[in-house]
Amino acid sequence: MRIRWTTCAGIVITALLTLFLIVPVLLSVYAGLTVNYARGISAGFTLDWVRQVWGLYSDTVLRSLVVALLTLILTLLIGVPGAYALVRRGGRFARIVEEIVTLPVAIPGLALALAMILLYGGFGAFRQSTLFVVIGHVLFTLPFMMRSVIAILETIDWRTLDEGAASLGSPAWRRFVDVILPNVRPGIVAGALTVVTLSIGEFNLTWMMHTPMTKTLPVGLADAYASMRLEIASAYTLVFLVMVIPLLVGVQAVADLSEKRTKS
Incomplete structure (x- = not known):
């Protein structure tokens, strides 16, 4: 042929x-x-350069993982129920809310970070904490989680499933946990993959929001390229890849496994 x-x-x-x-x-x-x-x-x-990078920046590796994990947890807790509520509500109001939630994606990261600093800069402890960076990441990644779940909900007949469970006497929270969540699992996993990827690699937003005590991997990488010799900065890239690639492969494996279970 x-x-x-x-x-x-x-x-x-x-x-x-x-x-x-x-x-x-x-x-x-x-x-x-x-x-x-x-x-x-x-x-x-x-491997001396790698050892030097680990000695200088190992804290940024752990912090990036913590930020990505907390960001994922918050986007799951907010995004999945929020997406379901918007689809269930429907109409013009739901579309307006969805557009408002999507706004942080359209706004440059530096502008979004500056707005948060102006709003919360007076709260010293919060401003200097890792949680402040996490909130910024949640604002940036939440639309991706919600859009993934909404896309799945719009392809299934969730209303019939919900009404069927309701006719059997299932309360609203139980229908959401036992009926809706299993059916939107592919969207949740896809959203989780996007959230983790964006959170770990996010630079513009984090660079503006971070303090010397809340530096993450991308910010540390930029500092290394700006202030260190080329070999150390390149070794930092290697450390970044060694940390990120297995994590992304693992999340993708979970996504594939979830898809197979859904099909079966």
Whole structure:
């Protein structure tokens, strides 16, 4: 069977774009493992830069994980019931609320962070806490969780399922837990993957909101590139990838498992 030229062109373009994205990352990793990047391979390889990065910035790794986890928990607690309430309410009011919730995505992260600083800057303890960064991440990622759940609810006949459970005497909270949540599981998992990814990699919002005691991985990475030698900054990139990639693969595996269970 002959392969069409359009298929070959698509494969070639995809491969070139993949290389365009991956090669800079691989080059950065290579720089973080060399003794001296200017001298190249002849200088040899070392893990000393990675050890220095871990000694200097290990706290940002833990903080980024904590921020991402807290952001995910809050978006689940707010976004899933909120999405269900909007779909159940329907009408113009629900659409207006949905647009308001989506506004933080359209606003530049720096502007959103500045607005939060102006509003909560007087609360010293809160302003200097990790929770302040978490709230900013929740505002930024909440629309993605809600849109994922709303998209699933709009594809299933949730009203019939809800009315069927109600006719059997199930209270509202029980119908939500036992009927709605299992049916929107794919949307929840997809939203969780998006929230975790965005939270860990978010820089603009976090850079404006952070303090020296609430620095996260992306902010630390920017500081390393601005103030450290190239090898240390590149080693920081390697540490970032080692932490993020397994986490994203794990979340994606949970998403695939959830999808298989839903289909079965």
